[in-house]
Amino acid sequence: MLTIDHLHAESPSWQTAYALALCSDLASEPAEAITHVVTESWAFSSCEPFAVGSLRGFVASDTSTCVVSFASALPIVSWITELELKDLRRPYGTVHKGLYHAWETARDQILGALSDRTAQRLYYTGHGVGGAVASIAIADVAWLGLPTATERGTVAAYTFGQPGVGRSDFVHYVAHEMPGDVFRVVMAGDELTHLPPTFRQAGQLLPISTSGEASAPDTETLRTSAWSPDDLTELQEMLTTPSPVYARSQLPRVVDGARIDPIAQASLEALAPGLNYNRLSGYTSVLRRLALQDVFIDGSLDVARQLRSNDTAEYAQAPFSYNEEVTPLLLRLRSADWSPPAGLVVHSQVGTFVTGEGDYSQVASLRSDPNVLSIEASRDAGPWECIDSVPFVRATDVHAPPLAETGSEATVGVIDTGVDVLHEAFLDAEGTSRILAVWDQGGVPDIHWRTPKDLYPEVFTKDYGVLYDGKLISAMVAGALDPPERLRDPGPSSDGTPTPGHGTHVASIAAGRTVGAFAGGVAPDAGIIAVIPRPSIAIDPTHPNPKSIGYSVSHVDALDFLRSAAAAPQIGGGRPIAVNVSQGMNAGAHDGLSTLEAAFDELSQQGRRPGFVIVKSAGNEGDANSHAEVEVMHGGIVEISWSSRNAFRPRDYFEFWYEEWLDLRFELVGPGGEVSAMVSAGKPVVQSDLNGNRCSLRLNQFHPDCGDHQLQLIIVPGDNPIRSGTWRLRIVGDSALARDRIVHGWVERDHSRAVQFLTGDSSASTVTIPGTAKHVITVSACAAAEPLRAPSFSSRGLTRDGRAKPDLCAPGEMVTAAASNSGDSRATVAMPGTSMAAPHVTGAIALAMSRRRKSGRSQLNSNQILSALRRTARHGLGAHHPAFGFGALDVAAFLKVAEDIQ
Numbered sequence: 001m002l003t004i005d006h007l008h009a010e011s012p013s014w015q016t017a018y019a020l021a022l023c024s025d026l027a028s029e030p031a032e033a034i035t036h037v038v039t040e041s042w043a044f045s046s047c048e049p050f051a052v053g054s055l056r057g058f059v060a061s062d063t064s065t066c067v068v069s070f071a072s073a074l075p076i077v078s079w080i081t082e083l084e085l086k087d088l089r090r091p092y093g094t095v096h097k098g099l100y101h102a103w104e105t106a107r108d109q110i111l112g113a114l115s116d117r118t119a120q121r122l123y124y125t126g127h128g129v130g131g132a133v134a135s136i137a138i139a140d141v142a143w144l145g146l147p148t149a150t151e152r153g154t155v156a157a158y159t160f161g162q163p164g165v166g167r168s169d170f171v172h173y174v175a176h177e178m179p180g181d182v183f184r185v186v187m188a189g190d191e192l193t194h195l196p197p198t199f200r201q202a203g204q205l206l207p208i209s210t211s212g213e214a215s216a217p218d219t220e221t222l223r224t225s226a227w228s229p230d231d232l233t234e235l236q237e238m239l240t241t242p243s244p245v246y247a248r249s250q251l252p253r254v255v256d257g258a259r260i261d262p263i264a265q266a267s268l269e270a271l272a273p274g275l276n277y278n279r280l281s282g283y284t285s286v287l288r289r290l291a292l293q294d295v296f297i298d299g300s301l302d303v304a305r306q307l308r309s310n311d312t313a314e315y316a317q318a319p320f321s322y323n324e325e326v327t328p329l330l331l332r333l334r335s336a337d338w339s340p341p342a343g344l345v346v347h348s349q350v351g352t353f354v355t356g357e358g359d360y361s362q363v364a365s366l367r368s369d370p371n372v373l374s375i376e377a378s379r380d381a382g383p384w385e386c387i388d389s390v391p392f393v394r395a396t397d398v399h400a401p402p403l404a405e406t407g408s409e410a411t412v413g414v415i416d417t418g419v420d421v422l423h424e425a426f427l428d429a430e431g432t433s434r435i436l437a438v439w440d441q442g443g444v445p446d447i448h449w450r451t452p453k454d455l456y457p458e459v460f461t462k463d464y465g466v467l468y469d470g471k472l473i474s475a476m477v478a479g480a481l482d483p484p485e486r487l488r489d490p491g492p493s494s495d496g497t498p499t500p501g502h503g504t505h506v507a508s509i510a511a512g513r514t515v516g517a518f519a520g521g522v523a524p525d526a527g528i529i530a531v532i533p534r535p536s537i538a539i540d541p542t543h544p545n546p547k548s549i550g551y552s553v554s555h556v557d558a559l560d561f562l563r564s565a566a567a568a569p570q571i572g573g574g575r576p577i578a579v580n581v582s583q584g585m586n587a588g589a590h591d592g593l594s595t596l597e598a599a600f601d602e603l604s605q606q607g608r609r610p611g612f613v614i615v616k617s618a619g620n621e622g623d624a625n626s627h628a629e630v631e632v633m634h635g636g637i638v639e640i641s642w643s644s645r646n647a648f649r650p651r652d653y654f655e656f657w658y659e660e661w662l663d664l665r666f667e668l669v670g671p672g673g674e675v676s677a678m679v680s681a682g683k684p685v686v687q688s689d690l691n692g693n694r695c696s697l698r699l700n701q702f703h704p705d706c707g708d709h710q711l712q713l714i715i716v717p718g719d720n721p722i723r724s725g726t727w728r729l730r731i732v733g734d735s736a737l738a739r740d741r742i743v744h745g746w747v748e749r750d751h752s753r754a755v756q757f758l759t760g761d762s763s764a765s766t767v768t769i770p771g772t773a774k775h776v777i778t779v780s781a782c783a784a785a786e787p788l789r790a791p792s793f794s795s796r797g798l799t800r801d802g803r804a805k806p807d808l809c810a811p812g813e814m815v816t817a818a819a820s821n822s823g824d825s826r827a828t829v830a831m832p833g834t835s836m837a838a839p840h841v842t843g844a845i846a847l848a849m850s851r852r853r854k855s856g857r858s859q860l861n862s863n864q865i866l867s868a869l870r871r872t873a874r875h876g877l878g879a880h881h882p883a884f885g886f887g888a889l890d891v892a893a894f895l896k897v898a899e900d901i902q
Helices: 014-026 031-041 097-114 129-144 168-177 232-240 262-271 273-278 280-291 309-315 360-367 395-399 470-477 502-511 549-567 595-603 834-854 862-872 891-900
Strands: 046-052 055-061 065-072 087-090 093-096 121-127 154-160 181-187 204-208 327-333 345-350 353-358 372-377 411-415 435-440 466-469 527-532 577-581 612-617 627-631 637-644 652-658 663-669 685-690 693-700 709-717 725-735 742-747 755-757 777-782 808-811 815-818 828-831
Touching (some): 014 031, 014 154, 014 181, 031 046, 031 055, 031 725, 046 097, 055 097, 055 129, 065 097, 065 129, 087 097, 087 129, 093 097, 093 168, 097 129, 121 129, 129 154, 129 168, 129 181, 181 280, 204 280, 273 280, 327 360, 327 595, 353 549, 372 595, 395 834, 395 891, 411 502, 411 834, 435 470, 466 470, 502 527, 502 815, 502 828, 502 834, 549 577, 549 595, 549 612, 577 834, 595 612, 612 834, 612 862, 627 637, 637 742, 663 693, 663 709, 742 755, 777 834, 777 862, 808 834, 834 862, 834 891, 862 891
Parallel strands (some): 065 121, 121 154, 154 181, 181 204, 411 527, 577 612, 612 777
Antiparallel strands (some): 046 055, 087 093, 327 353, 327 372, 345 353, 627 742, 637 725, 652 709, 652 742, 663 725, 685 693, 693 709, 815 828
């Protein structure tokens, strides 16, 4: 672990901040878990947990270091109502009375634990309310002049997401008069740090951003949530008056003592998105990346204390197997100021995220590059997540006067199987194509067809595939040029017979005009830019991270392309763009912190980029049994089981995720009772042959994305195809004292659907990645009828970290829209799936964008649009439902709110 070694630094460092963030996280765990981790894992000589009133925490000591860590048992959004919002005069300044009393109730017990310490370093730490108490504690102990404060070497406090704690006199005392240093780490966008409005935070500000940088916009004034009122006093009133979560939905306010029901907690956080940034998991994820830079907070290099060698291995990416052939890569950098090694082909760089392709030698160079934090092979995605719907969402009300809005001043981006350029649904009233461009990532450039970079070098860096611009597409529509087959969207087929294309269907729902039997889409006059993802390529079947240019790399490249294309005068005319994404994946922690999710969020600048919004279908995993969960037992054995059908496939790939405080061992049991070797922290990689199947288990502790543990399991054919029957993962709970003892498992999907879990609630937490990203708008399916009904296939929330996803629902049950590659250029077909639901929302966003552009008003960003969609959804009443989100899309109500946002 990083903790002990990096509490010994002589100067403030990100390593120290990260170590104390882990201490802050541990403070809210049960006493038994705290003691076990502090003394066994972190090797402190003593640990004294405390729980007094609403305050929790511990005092940990060894011969050189002592840590006092605070946490609050109150939920992050209710502490204002539970504590006294009054001033209290102290000799060191005026502080928040309720926070001081929380410290006062535990002071004697904590001082008793500190009374006989000999350590030369004393740290106070805490997150949220715990951080505010820590800042009062260090000042109070210093003023009291107790031996624990006067006979010392280093005394410091590090707080994370600290709310207001005192008045200006207290802030001045902490900054200028108090012996010892107080640092407050604040995430850009964390609105809880602004509350209560009349109180101020204490300590030196250390701003960080979700993209992993040690600098950010001014977090004292940054506003991220458009739904939140214009001034913080109103935001406080929102939190202190009965929330619609409780007042309307009758959800329980308190469960298990003082803890809010997770659905209610997620609902309130989703309605005020800035509260999401206060989650400690987000802080630790960023601090972990900063800690690996070995840089002091003042910018000087930490030469004296490098990471221990075993810690470095702990954070290395999972072993990367590759062939001599070029491999698609997704990189995460420590700094955006980076030069690639010779020979590496870079497709896109979005902040600290890079896509590209490299061979063995380039991967080796990347491994030795200190600025490269992680290297991932691009992952495979699963199957595509497949005329009453438009009136049902009230889009026809918007098309008609007085609004008469049809989206002509906005663009719809579609990342899908393609768009049939000859279908009449994509023409305008004069018969001209509204398809502005199609980038076929799998196209082969030649003398006639050019890459994006070749065609528009001033706009694009993508030097692969073929770009068909508006001129070429217009020539195809006019009959002067034959369209390539891929531009007819033939769609997938199992027997060689083309089937109606998924992308054409999706694009027409979002932006198709009325033609023939098709009643028209939501934004029938919007421009359209499409990307056909590059197809998967052959991969090493033993690879622990299945790669595919068809998702991780292709989709980041596609989004970067769409953003540039929409802004380019010669393509999109500088119009805003709403992007529809229809394909997802199960591999990942489902917590918004994976490299792919973070890259999606970075493309929208954490939801703050005006006029660029990403919409994702929730997935069709609701009844696919692709998720499992089980509660482990301390000193006991539990199992996760799944059935395997007799269907040939090249691999079964599983990921299992669990909290960092758990210490577990795993073994795989085959259908015939064969048992693999045991994988554990001491033996993190095992490979076994179970009756002709090659099985690999790899335990990645403290995963660099989120800090939790990940078990990867791959089963591939050996002498025999993957065996049918029941497989079991046996889990031994060596230490399972933590509050969250759930192990979540996901199997990556394929078209055969050969694997189905038999353990736990398989429908929960089935939203596919990147629909779990924090700033992607995620849409589940409903029937186009009252009362609302969710089809069984539609994926359900919450995310693994308890956030509210999906965001809303829209019709996705047998929606009739355009059919591709037919002799009839007006053909229609009915399809089910959340892929049919998402483009309703994409089209609605295009309408709002178009309306604001026509009126000359600034474009909204994704955070603002998401808040407006959630608050105007029908039947939601402010409460989140795992299947329906915040309710069904209401285009007319959404446009009214979106138009009123300043």
